[in-house]
Amino acid sequence: xxxxxxxxxxxxxxxxxxxxxxxxxxxxxxxxxxxxxxxxxxxxxxxxxxxxxxxxxxxxxxxxxxxxxxxxxxxxxxxxxxxxxxxxxxxxxxxxxxxxxxxxxxxxxxxxxxxxxxxxxxxxxxxxxxxxxxxxxxxxxxxxxxxxxxxxxxxxxxxxxxxxxxxxxxxxxxxxxxxxxxxxxxxxxxxxxx
Numbered sequence: 001x002x003x004x005x006x007x008x009x010x011x012x013x014x015x016x017x018x019x020x021x022x023x024x025x026x027x028x029x030x031x032x033x034x035x036x037x038x039x040x041x042x043x044x045x046x047x048x049x050x051x052x053x054x055x056x057x058x059x060x061x062x063x064x065x066x067x068x069x070x071x072x073x074x075x076x077x078x079x080x081x082x083x084x085x086x087x088x089x090x091x092x093x094x095x096x097x098x099x100x101x102x103x104x105x106x107x108x109x110x111x112x113x114x115x116x117x118x119x120x121x122x123x124x125x126x127x128x129x130x131x132x133x134x135x136x137x138x139x140x141x142x143x144x145x146x147x148x149x150x151x152x153x154x155x156x157x158x159x160x161x162x163x164x165x166x167x168x169x170x171x172x173x174x175x176x177x178x179x180x181x182x183x184x185x186x187x188x189x190x191x192x193x194x
Contacts, residue, residue, distance in 0.1 A: 001054070001055045001056070001057065001082070001085050002054065002055070002056045002057070002085055002087070002171070002172040003057050003059065003075075003081075003082075003085050003086050003087070004025075004026060004029060004056070004057070004058045004059070004087050004089060004168060005059045005061075005068075005072060005075075005086060005087070005088045005089070005117075006022035006023050006025060006026035006058065006059070006060055006088075006089040006090075007019075007022040007023075007061065007065060007068050007088065007089065007090040007091070007113040007114075008020035008021075008022050008023035008060065008061070008065070009064050009065050009146075010061075010062050010063070010064065014146065016148045016149070017145065017146050017147060017148055018091055018093075018133035018134075018145045018146070018147060018148075018149065019065060019091055019133075019145040019146060020091075021090075021091045021131045021133060021157065021160075021161065022088075022089040022090045022091060022131070023060055024157070024161045025089050025129070025131065025161050025164045025165055025168065026058050026060055026089065028161050028162060028164075028165040029056075029058055029165050029168060029169075030047055030049075030058055032165060032169075033049035033051050033056055033058075034049060035047035035048060035049035035056070035058055036048060036049065038057065039078075040062075041074060041078075042062060043061065043062055043063055043070060043071040043074035043075075044059050044060060044061050044062050044063075044071040044074060044075060045059070045060050045062060046058065046059045046060075046075070051169075051172065052173070054172070056172060059071070059072075059075055065112050065113040065116075066112040066113065066115075066116055067116060068112075068113040068114075068116045068117055069115075069116035069117045069118070069119050069120035069121070070116070070120070072117055072120055072121075073120045076120075083121070083123075083125060083126050086126050086127065087126075087127045087128065087129060087168060087171055087176075088114065088117060088126060088127070088128045088129070089128070089129045089130075089131070089164070089168070090111060090113055090114060090128065090129075090130055090131070091111075091130070091131055091132075091133045091145065092109070092111070092130035092131065092132050092133065093132075093133055093134065093135045093145060094109065094132075094135065095130060095131070095132025095133075095134075096132050096134055097132055097133060097134040097149070097153045097156050097157065097160075098131075098132055098153075098156040098157055098159065098160035099131075099132035099160070100129065100130075100131055100132070100160060100163050100164050100167055100183050100184075101129070101130045101132070101183075101184055102127065102128070102129050102130075102167060102171070102176060102179050102180045102183055102184055103127065103128050103130070103176075103180070104127055104176045104177070104180070105124050105125045105126065105127070106124055106128065107124055108124070114128070127171065127176040129164060129167060129168065129171075129179075131157075131160060131161070131164050132160075133145065133149075133157075134153070163183070166183075167179050167182075167183040170182060170183070
């Protein structure tokens with residue numbers, strides 16, 4: 001089983017904001033995998049798909065970003081949780097718009113959703129995929145992540161979401177190291193060539 005836990009904020013107001021790009025990746029995966037609804041308790045919404053004879057589950061918290069850990073705890077209480085099978089997908093203001101970065105473990109980097117997850121798990125030892133949404137020099141971080149993208153950034157993000165979904169699919173087949181080697185190297189190469 002592979003569990004993709006994608007971070008975002010519920011509600012139409014936040015759907016196209018920088019903080020919700022994890023959900024964009026989840027939407028792309030649900031489409032690719034033809035995932036069927038699994039359950040929707042008040043803490044999260046879940047879908048399941050069989051891909052290459054393996055179960056894949058996608059979970060979106062129904063709680064706000066800083067309570068993401070509560071949604072993961074609710075999933076764990078109902079289904080159990082294997083940290084080796086977990087990939088958390090989130091935005092990252094410290095990466096340029098559209099850059100994809102995978103890590104096998106790490107710190108929250110000040111991301112409230114990741115902080116909430118680490119508080120529940122008592123550890124940062126879980127894989128994560130971060131999708132760059134860029135930083136703002138003119139507005140506070142909290143406001144920046146709740147804004148939508150500029151038109152040129154939106155096009156970049158559409159491509160990045162597909163790349164991130166490709167990275168998730170490689171993770172499900174070959175693991176986090178293979179996904180890091182392929183997709184982190186690509187991002188570094190693109191930075192050096194630009």
